Amino acid sequence: MDKENLNQLNLLGHKDTKYIFDYNPNILEVFENKHPDNDYFVKFNCPEFTSLCPITSQPDFATITISYIPASKMVESKSLKLYLFSFRNHGGFHEDCVNIILKDLCQVMMPKYIEVWGKFTPRGGISIDPYVNYGIPHTKFEEMAQYRLLNHDLYPEKIDNR
Incomplete structure (x- = not known):
């Protein structure tokens, strides 16, 4: 990453990280793609996502997978980690959380393609x-988005209590 891109990032490399416990999309930081002419996937697996049920305020746990x-x-990965952490006290249904994540990432990056999949642990x-x-x-x-949506989960995983 060149110096110009590094100057745009405020979180990467800073040891005084402040964790925000309330949903905050302003945490997200981006940098220039050095290969915009290439089509390639970037995938994040976030196995420690937490949010709150908007009705009971009980915690919900999930693995969030983001591919774009x-x-x-x-998106800069440390800012993404802190952004996802900001859902910790966010009261939102599972479906709401993944849609918010997609929309926030689209707003800051404007990717060619993106998908967000939440695999929440069972409750009840x-x-x-x-x-x-x-x-x-x-x-x-x-x-591609239409095809992947229409063919999504054609072969469901074996559920083993995660």
Whole structure:
């Protein structure tokens, strides 16, 4: 990463990290993609996601998987970790959380394609695994999003109490 990109990042490398316990999309930081002409996936696995049930205020735990094909901007991973941590006291249904994450990342990065999948641990004997995606309209990425959504989870995983 060149110096110009490093100067745009405020969180990377700082030891005085402040953890924000309330949802805050302003934490997200981006940097320039050095290979915008290449189509490639970047994948984040976040196995320690926590939010709160908006009705009972009980904690919900999930693995959030974010995969995207960057355009000109990429999300910086430390800011993404802190952003996801900010959901800790956020009262939102599982479906709401994954949609918010997708929309916030689209707003700061404007990726060619992105998908967010939440695999929440069971509560009351049921696990909920919402999936959402987006591709730039009128491009092959919109077609990709439609295809991946229509074919998503055709072969469900074996549930083993996670």
